[in-house]
Amino acid sequence: MFDSPLSASAYEVLAVDPAVDEETLRKAYRLRLRQTHPDTGGDAAVFIQVQRAWELVGSPDARAAYDRGHGFGEAAAPEWSGWRPPSARTDTRPRARSYGHPGGWRRERYLTLMREWAGRGVTLDDPYDPALVRSAPVGLRRLLADALAEEATARIVADLGMGYTVWHDVAASGRDADPDAKIDHIVLGPSGLYGLLSEDFGGPARLRRGEFVGDGVPGAPLAELLARMRVIARAAGVRFSGAIVVLPDEDVVDPIQELGRVRGVRVAVTSRSALATVLRRGITGARDIGGNEVFDIRTRLQQTVRFA
Template identity: 85%
Template sequence: MFDSPLSASAYDVLGVDPTADEESLRKAYRLRLRQTHPDTGGDAAVFIQVQRAWELVGTADARAAYDRGHGFGDAPAPEWSGWRAPAARTDTRPRARSYGHPGGWRRERYLTLIREWAGRGVTLDDPYDPALVRSAPQHVRRLLADALAEEATARIVAELGMGYTVWHDVAPSGRGADPDAKIDHIVLGPSGLYGLLSEDFGGPVRLRRGELIGDGVDGAPIATLVARMRGLARAAGVRFSGAIVVLPDDDVLQVIDEIGKVKGTPVAIVARGALSTVLRRGITGVRAIGGNEVFDVRTRLQQAVRFA
């Protein structure tokens, strides 16, 4: 939860300064527990955040480790790998057939904008330094958060095996279209053909009238995903089985939430840890795809897909 470039720090969640002494930290924790407890009208998702924050900074050893790893305090931060591009794989296990570069477009935009924000002519020793990222403008941090979310999803779907084909960073159809208006992932397998949106809004989200809401949610992400899928479906001559929105485990109260149809497309909101389960079994009511049909759909998509 607190490793997201967008999420509040453990100190922000507890409502204290990072320099607060032990007693002030403990008082703040108890106050936030009372304020957020569901039995007294608080928000269950925020209540969980408060408990998690205390786990990270509630003891001297845990707090010291958290501060070092997140750029707080005077101690130098250790090597931070969580926000860097993933290393090349070294195992040789059979994986899903994959095309495109997950998170690539947004990570490149992040590197460009973080350098522009730091100042022209300034050489950044580490564009992923936690203190630097935390101080960057929200729209810059959002690019990195989305890139990380897409990369995390890509690692999961790669493990589905050889029966699946995945396209990442699929560009919108139409000349001159905004590359940000892309589909993060398309997954084809025996359980169906799915369009995926990998998101990190920096905090808990909820559903209202078939759409996501929350402090970090802009626009209508579910409706936008479905619209982009419909455009590609027309261009490729295929039919999507459903849409899946993938969110960090800590940001949803329900691990798998099948919310019904949006514009005729079945939609599920899924915690990242449950994604492989959903993709293997499919969304409820969606029919399986046979071998010859999988081959035909894959061929049509290969001819139609372009990358951002």
């Protein structure tokens, strides 16, 4: 949130004009706290957003930095989101084996469509400029938001260590599937084999009957993830332990929410900061994988996986 191309601005969350003075801003913050506090019938997720908005604009220095632009406006496309040059790394521990380019498919689509939207002959000095991104159609902003979400997840799973293998941007188009269908990440480790969806809805999303609902939710993301996991499972002859949906920290009330079985698959929704914990311990009830089985599954996936 806030650093997402889809999110409301800190001023919109506080329900004020960006040009208001400090006293008006402070009064608006206090009012929004009362309106959204769970003890008075407010929404806990929105209450967290209000607090985060105040952190960003509540002091003159923070507000000036926020107004200059931040987050996605400074996010240059990485060559490899899970990799760092040896000279830039202070942590020399072995990292997870990573294949594919996290966020690459959506980054490429975003840049292509952004140039088309801007128009022929128009030079885009910075296609990630906050003002430009905010003015773009929602479909374009969603592409960039999802790319950034995938890159954030890739950085987290890369630090899990050498016991894990990760495939990013895995093509999952079966006979009747969307040719652009993909799984954001597949993670194999001692706790199991998991399909991951890195999402950013631009704000809190609700779960109803095993699916995300809300104005910012496109289609049926959880159902699509599970369908694509079945395509890979059949092709590689493997069985997934579960599915994990990763959301920005500010967009979830509970860092880890286990949904039980959804369409026969164990599912968890987690904040980014709790993702490593979930992948190390596994989803409740999921079968651990060890020894030769890890090697066999990794070999099968290596022989099967194609990248989007």
